[in-house]
Every structure is written in C-alpha cells, then in structure tokens.
Amino acid sequence: TTQYRITLLPGDGIGPEIMLVAVDVLKVVGKQLDIRFEFQEALIGGAAIDATGEPLPSTTLEMCKDSDAVLLAAIGGYKWDNLPRHLRPETGLLALRAGLSLFANLRPAKILPQLIDASSLKPEIVEGVDIMVVRELTGGVYFGQPKGIFTTETGEKRGVNTMAYTEAEIDRIGRVAFETAQKRQGKLCSVDKANVLEVSQLWRDRITQLAAEYPDVELSHMYVDNAAMQLVRYPKQFDTIVTGNLFGDILSDAAAMLTGSIGMLPSASLGAADPGVFEPVHGSAPDIAGQDKANPLAQVLSAAMMLRYALNQPVAADRIENAVLQVLDRGDRTGDIMSPGMNLLGCHAMGEALIQV
Amino acid sequence: TTQYRITLLPGDGIGPEIMLVAVDVLKVVGKQLDIRFEFQEALIGGAAIDATGEPLPSTTLEMCKDSDAVLLAAIGGYKWDNLPRHLRPETGLLALRAGLSLFANLRPAKILPQLIDASSLKPEIVEGVDIMVVRELTGGVYFGQPKGIFTTETGEKRGVNTMAYTEAEIDRIGRVAFETAQKRQGKLCSVDKANVLEVSQLWRDRITQLAAEYPDVELSHMYVDNAAMQLVRYPKQFDTIVTGNLFGDILSDAAAMLTGSIGMLPSASLGAADPGVFEPVHGSAPDIAGQDKANPLAQVLSAAMMLRYALNQPVAADRIENAVLQVLDRGDRTGDIMSPGMNLLGCHAMGEALIQV
C-alpha cells in the first residue's frame, strides 16, 4: 500500500461542502487502487481569521509543508471584504503561495463536449478548445518591492506597486512552460507587453533564449491586449500560454470563462521542493454556501490533478476524470451547468453519483 | 463659416488609405453644413522614423498643439519591430499621449445589429451591447518611475516597471468617467485589483469618495480578473467602465473583440487643455496595407467622434454616423466584415459609398 499525507484546506463559502465530496471520491479510488490517504485538515482564509485572527496561521503552513500535497477549496466572502489588507482571506492565499514557493500555476481551460452549450461563445468557436495557462505565481507586481501608499512631498497620497522579474524567475517558469508544451501539442505562446514595459522586454528576451533548449516546441510571442482579443476571437489557436502573475490572473480567468463552466475547472500550483497546492479555479460562492447547491466537480478534478502531478498516480487520476465524464454523459448536472432535459443534482448527490459510476 | 484646423497623422500600414477616406467624408459634411476644415499633415510612427529618425518629431507635436483636434490613423509594422525602444513606432504614440497630456481614453464597444453575426459570441449574448471603457492614459505602469532593466548585486538582470497613481491622477480620470456615465445609462463600474495591489486600493478609495459628488451615477467595483470573465460571460451588464492604463489596454481590447468587428470602432484621447486625438481601435494591418482592402469605417467614425467631442458639432457627427449605418443597411461590406450575400467593397469604394448616401 502506498500512503500519502494530504493537507485539506476547505476554507470559506462552498469550500467545506465541495471538499467533502472530493475526499469521499479520493477514499473510494484509494480503496480500489490500494492507495491510502492520511488527511489532515487546517484553517485558511476567512475561517482562519475568525478562529485565530490570521488568514494563514503558521500551524497551517507547517502542516502543508509536512505533507505530500495540499488540496485547497476556496477562500473569501463578503464578511471579510472590508477588513484591512493583512486580515483578508486573499492575503492568506498569497502567503501560502509565497510560503511554499509555488512559482508555477497551471490552469487548464478545456471545453467538455457535454457542456459546450454553456459557453457564451458559438459552439464552432469553442469546440475542441484546450488551453493550458502557465502563470508565474510568486513574482511580478503581486510581490514586487517597493509597494504601499506613500505621501508625496506635496502631501498627496500615491499608491505604488512594482512589477519586476529577474532572469532566474523568468527562466524557472519558462522551463515549466516549455516542458508543459512538450507534453501537449508542442506550441507555446508567451504573453507580455514588451512594446511598453521593460520587465516584459527582459521576459521576452529570456523566453526567446530558452527556446533554443526546446527545439521541439514552437514558440510565439503576443502582447497581452492582443491575447485578450485573440482568446475571444479564435481560442483554438492556443495550446500552452506562459505569462507573468498579473497577466496570468486576467487571461486564465478569461480563458476559463470561454468554457462557460468554471465550476468544472481545476488548477495546480507547484514549486521546486515544497508540496503543490491543488484547487478549483472558481471562488467560494458565498451566496450559495451551505445550501447543497455547489458544483463539486472542479474540486474533484483538482484532486485528480493532485494525483497526476504531485503523487504520480495517473491511473487513479484517470479513473476520477472518467467518472466525471460519465456522470456528465448520463445527464447529471448541478445548477450552474444545468440545461433542459438534464437531471438536477445537489452537491452531495453529485458526489454520490460519482462514487457509484 | 466655422473653421477648424485639424492635424492629420496617417502613420503606417493601412493608415494613409483609411485617412484619405475620412478626410473626403469630412470635406463633404463640411460643405453641407458650412464647416471649413484646414488640414495639416504630420509624421508619426514608422513613417516618422524612416524620414527623421524619431517616432515623434518635435515638429509633429508642435503642429498637434497648434490645432483644434488631431486625427490619427494607425502606427507600427514588422519593419520596425526589432528596433531599440526609443526608435519604435509605439514610443511615438506614448510620447504623443504624454506630450498632449491625454489622460482620458474613451473606447466605445458597441455592437451594430447589422454586424451581430461577426461576433464570436452568441447573438443573444452580444445583442444590444454598448460599453464605454474610460481608460487612464498617461499614468500607471506605462509611465511610472523607476523603470528599466537593472543589474542586481549578484550580477543578474532585473526588469522593473512601477505601477503608480496619485490621488490627483485618479480624481481627474474618475471625474471624466462619472460625467461619461451621466450622459449614458448612469452605471459606472470601476475595475481594479484592490485585493492585491496598494495602487488599486488607493484607486478604489478615491473613486468611492468621488461617487458622493455624482449621486445620479450607480457605482460598482470589480476586480480585473473578474471583469475579464464577466465581459465574456454577460457583457450586457456593463455601461461605463473606468480603469487604469494597463487594465484599460487589456479590457478595452477584449470588449472591442466582443463586437467581432474591430474595424468599426473609434476612440478618443482627451486631455485638459491640449487638443484631443481621435483614432481607430484597430492597428495598422501591415499585411493588407496598400491593397485597397482596409475597412475605413473606424477611421470615419473617429472623425465623427472628433466632431462630437472636440469640435462640438453634433449634427455633423450624427450625419457621418448615420451614413455608416446606411451603407451597412444596404449591404456594403469590406473584407473584414463580409458575409454571404453582401456587397464586397474596397477601402476607396466604401468611402465613395459613404459620400453618396
């Protein structure tokens, strides 16, 4: 029996209910394939603020480090929206990324044929779309120094953030991206704003140099404004996209929304040494929390991603992903992906359906 | 007879051919309404680099200042793509914006019923979309200091840009946005990344304070990643959007692409004292330059925007906008907006069609 220690971070809003489903699914697959999971739960986000006064208690970070992988659900909610920055749920998420040096964020945006009508785009535009956004996650304007709100000589306030990347930071995310593209269709599009920003110029130079080491990958460059357009116009042109922290935040959400069903999309955040964090792309949906209405499939697919990328258990990952496709094939739907003639299920019932296929 | 001095900046690629059409249309409308235009032409972008070695010669800036309004076509092309930054066409555009203090960029994204099928989104999603993006244009990460590529203590290169806004910069673009919303549906959505960036936090604070002066405008706030999603998911929720330079660059292009016909979209860049610049949203399309294939309608509509916003000639503006709708109604199309059963026209012939309606 192989055994893994998994830290669970249910967080806020719908987090706890979708996490329950993912854990149930993992247990069943584990039993089938002789994999043992030892689950340990910890606090993050609003739940952690309420219990401890901090969005990422140090015990949580220690537990994460002391595990094979971290499964996160979602954080945030209206309740904590107006607290000062150091007391906000998002600050806990940023601290987790920094604390585990999770510099690579992998966000797939893949359209499922069963859900193609959920897209706001025409079916012929989104059919077959399968994009992987590789987003740098511990640098850029999210973390650059100096930052803050300063008072100028004239007594006026000035808000400042610094968008910066070093060569080493660009190289390490670049390598992840080229390797990701190698395992996919071999096409990598690097997105920047090199016609205006010096930080992007360095980015483009380094990515171009790295390309020499990956002759099997076809590299292109695109400005971020054009990339936002092209995602809307003709998303099938993209295979793998690599970009900085802020551009990746924006473009991965736009790409996710092309599918029309962000309740289906998982993501992975990976570092060099510490365990990776796996979480849905969607948020904590406080408006439907606790009502058994949430779609648990992105959380379940995040568990599959964890099996594939962190635990090297591709058979278990395949089994989960196939179960998701099967319940969709037979017409099971949660409210967010419901359409006429399908079976409407709650969060818990969707979990039961997955376990029974 | 009212007389205006207009500086024409045809620029590169398809710029000169679409500018010719706009000038012809202005002359005809001027004759009809007893408005005289004195046109003076100047160099910018690649054309200026080739002729003078600089993307914005000082004579061009002087001519612009010494006029009632500036009509710009498009700049850039493959030829100048690999020159050092100070010799690139884009640098000329940024220098023009800074030189005329054009802090407010108005970019409408309005779907025309005649062209609804050109959109990659479903007709029911984009029908009736009418968004105005008010983008700050002379601040933020485009101009913030320090910037450059520096060498760190360890001998490594680090690319740096600074995203910064002062209260005064936020207030002046905020006022333009509130006033714009007042003239539209009275809904203003301010887009930022206040959950991560201090500069956005100051932005949100100031915009919120300004709202007290505009009780007739309904203000909301949205994070930029969510805004990119919502534009794709349900664009009709937006009326007026206000945001910083970089977010505006990205979101206005995404919004433009929702219409499926960016060859139709004009824009205005306005300052406090110097003349405004009016230009199409699309680029210089070097691949079709000089082939009489370009769509001149965005350029023509930019001239209409100039009449409306800079010259206070709403009747003339209406007349031009109506002419555009009429040629579309009778089925005239350039290649970029062509669909089965319509009449394919070249750039020049489209101009003739406009003049004859």
Ligand SMILES: CC(C)[C@H](C(=O)O)[C@@H](O)C(=O)O
């Ligand atoms: C919640 C926020 C800090 C976060 C980010 O901006 O990275 C989120 O938008 C995401 O993309 O994971």
Ligand SMILES: CC(C)[C@H](C(=O)O)[C@@H](O)C(=O)O
């Ligand atoms: C050409 C470039 C410098 C410019 C910008 O980024 O502002 C363009 O994309 C635009 O939106 O007008």
